[in-house]
Amino acid sequence: MNLNVRHKSGSDAILESEKRQVLAKSHRDETSEELYVQACQEAGVVPASYFMRHMNNTSMDLKHHGLGPRGARAIAASLQFNKCITHLNLEDNWIQPEGAVDLVEMLRKNYYIQDLNISNNYLGVRGAEVISKMLLDNTSLLCLKLAQNEFDDESVKYFVEALSANFRLTELDLSHNEFCEKGGEYLGQILASNEGLQVLNLGWNHIRMKGAIALSAGLRANGMLKVLNLSYNGFGNEGALALGEALRVNFSLVQLDITCNRINNEGIRLLCKGLEINETLRVLKLSNNPINVEAAILLLNTISNRPECKMEELDISNVLVNPSFLVRLETVSSYHPTLRVLYAGEQGFMPRKPAYRKDPMKVIQNYLNERKLRMLDFFKNMDKDSTMRIPVSEFRRHITLAGLPLNGAQLDALVQTLDKDETGFVDYRDLVDTRNKMVRDQREEQRRKERKKRQKKQRSERALRSFHSAVRAFTPPPASRGAQDHSISPVHVSVTSLSSWYQEEEQGPILRFSAIKRKTTEEESTLQNLGPEQYYSSQGSLGSQCLSEPLTLLESSPSPLCDSG
Numbered sequence: 392m393n394l395n396v397r398h399k400s401g402s403d404a405i406l407e408s409e410k411r412q413v414l415a416k417s418h419r420d421e422t423s424e425e426l427y428v429q430a431c432q433e434a435g436v437v438p439a440s441y442f443m444r445h446m447n448n449t450s451m452d453l454k455h456h457g458l459g460p461r462g463a464r465a466i467a468a469s470l471q472f473n474k475c476i477t478h479l480n481l482e483d484n485w486i487q488p489e490g491a492v493d494l495v496e497m498l499r500k501n502y503y504i505q506d507l508n509i510s511n512n513y514l515g516v517r518g519a520e521v522i523s524k525m526l527l528d529n530t531s532l533l534c535l536k537l538a539q540n541e542f543d544d545e546s547v548k549y550f551v552e553a554l555s556a557n558f559r560l561t562e563l564d565l566s567h568n569e570f571c572e573k574g575g576e577y578l579g580q581i582l583a584s585n586e587g588l589q590v591l592n593l594g595w596n597h598i599r600m601k602g603a604i605a606l607s608a609g610l611r612a613n614g615m616l617k618v619l620n621l622s623y624n625g626f627g628n629e630g631a632l633a634l635g636e637a638l639r640v641n642f643s644l645v646q647l648d649i650t651c652n653r654i655n656n657e658g659i660r661l662l663c664k665g666l667e668i669n670e671t672l673r674v675l676k677l678s679n680n681p682i683n684v685e686a687a688i689l690l691l692n693t694i695s696n697r698p699e700c701k702m703e704e705l706d707i708s709n710v711l712v713n714p715s716f717l718v719r720l721e722t723v724s725s726y727h728p729t730l731r732v733l734y735a736g737e738q739g740f741m742p743r744k745p746a747y748r749k750d751p752m753k754v755i756q757n758y759l760n761e762r763k764l765r766m767l768d769f770f771k772n773m774d775k776d777s778t779m780r781i782p783v784s785e786f787r788r789h790i791t792l793a794g795l796p797l798n799g800a801q802l803d804a805l806v807q808t809l810d811k812d813e814t815g816f817v818d819y820r821d822l823v824d825t826r827n828k829m830v831r832d833q834r835e836e837q838r839r840k841e842r843k844k845r846q847k848k849q850r851s852e853r854a855l856r857s858f859h860s861a862v863r864a865f866t867p868p869p870a871s872r873g874a875q876d877h878s879i880s881p882v883h884v885s886v887t888s889l890s891s892w893y894q895e896e897e898q899g900p901i902l903r904f905s906a907i908k909r910k911t912t913e914e915e916s917t918l919q920n921l922g923p924e925q926y927y928s929s930q931g932s933l934g935s936q937c938l939s940e941p942l943t944l945l946e947s948s949p950s951p952l953c954d955s956g
Contacts, residue, residue: 427469434461442466447475454482454508463490467497470504478506482536488517495525502531510538510564519546526553532560538592539567544574551580558587566594566620575602582609582616583865589615594622594648603630604854608861610644611637622650622676629854631658636858638665644672650706651679659686661851663693670699676706678733684712687734688719694730695723708733751797751805752829758795766826770819779819783810786817 423446431438439456446469458466463486470476486494491514498504514522519542526532547570554560570578575598582591598606603626610619626634631654638644654662659682666672677690687710694700712720712734724730759769773781773789781789783806790797797805808825809817 423469423473426472427465430465430468431462434465436462436465438465442469446473449475450478450480451476452480453484454480456484458484458486458490460485460487460489460493464493467493470497471500473501474503477503479504480508481512482508483511486512486514488514488521491518491521495521498525498529498532505531506534507532508536510536510540510567512540514540514542516543516546516549520549523549523553526550526557526560529557530559534562535560536564537568538564542568542570544569544571544577547574547577551577551584554581554588555584558585560587562590563588564592566592566596568596570596570598570602572598572600572602574598576605578602579605579607579609579861580865582606583612585613586615590618591616592620593624594620594650596624599625599627600629601857603627604633604857605861607633607637608858608865610634611640611862612865613641614643616644618646619644620648621652622648624649624652626652626654628654628658628661629850630654632661632851632854633858635662635665636855638662638669638672642669642671646674646676647672648674648676649680650676654680654682656682656686656689659689663689666690666693666700667697670697671701673701674704674706675702676704678706678708680709682707682710684710684716686710687712688716691716691719691723691732695719695726698726700727702727703729704731704733706733707735709735711735711738713737748801750829750833751801752808752825753833754795754797754801755790756826756829758793766823767819770822774819780816783815783817 424443427443427446428438436459439453439458439462441456442451442453445451453466456462458481463481463484466481467490470479481494484490486509490512491509494507494509498507512518514537518540522535522537526535542565546568547565554563570593574596578593578598579602582588593606598621603624606621607630610616624630626649630652631649634647634649638647654677658680659677666675687707690705690707694702694705714737716734717737720732755769758764759766770779770781771777773785786809787802787806790802806817809821
């Protein structure tokens, strides 16, 4: 009997406990709804029924609801104590900086939201500043999407210090904003100092030239990022060169998207210098760049020449390929069976220059040079009457009898040049003037080619100097042994513009590192007085000599640090 009573009392206790849980949950739900309704009344907005119905879900999708700043304030007030929602999507709600302030205040109390999407909300510079302050303290957010928020170069500098200190955030979307060259410099600092981001989307910005080079330098120093989207930016060949240099050292990146970046065949050649060394990249997207099947074959050859290459997807979906490419692809696939290449279709062709046709006047001049004749002597042999004029028919006959290698079309073109007025005669003065014009044109063409080649080389060397200067700026030299016992102040990342490193070759060889402050000792002073090339030529990865690096950076004396152990 006692056993039955005891059993009954135990069952009643369980039922009572379940009843209390149900009542507590009901009371909590009622409180959350009442809190939201009250916040809406205070803000003067209509409550969103969808939000009220899904308060207890883990994912809340409120995109395109037109909340505005006041609606965002009501949402933020009700989410302060919500423990269910972990994914919050507020895309396209015209939240503006005022609404962002309320959301940030909510995130200071709510530690359950891990994925936040506030894209397309017109946050601007003020919004960037507010969010950056939140990132300094927040430890719950893992994914943050801030696309299309009118962020510019002034906005991105606020993220430098925040993302240098936040190691919890693993995914960040800053696409469809207005970052330009200086924005790229700040983003390079972020990549060099951040140790948490694994996915970064910077597509649809305006990062190019110095910004592209600085960002690539930051990628070289980064060891955590796995997915990087740089599509629709305009990196150009200089950016491709810098990316190639970064890929020689970076062994964490798995996916790189440089779709539509104005990279041509020459840029692909420069990029391949990094792919020849890299062993981790699996996905490379290159579509909508001005490349042809020649660049596509170069990419295949680079992959096939590297047995350790892990490439699984190559996107060149705007390129028409030819049979030679398909044969090469089949061969490469036998060594890399997981490789998938996306291309536009067949019927591609290798661009060929038209057959070179010598200037007929140049042919005559070569004929005279070989026989050491003057033009006057050559003409007198044709001018039997010594009138310094001969009929066109006689000129043609003598040219043919002399055995000059001119076909009919070339001879017609020469006659048309010499007898512009169609008088039926070839004048000696016209022949000399035509020869002199040919010489001038050839000299000008030669100068033009040399100038173009020189400018191309100078651009590449300037981009490389800027790249390695940025790498040195992002990576301060380590303290010497004698200074290791002294205290080191906390790391401070500078948010000033990096334009100084771009002009380093004009400002002198000594580089000033602004990324860290140390107490000055005698040994550190000696270390800092070393030229940047002298110091970094002795370092392992950062000082490794690149095949494409100009000689001005390679010719340096060994550093005494090598002998110090």
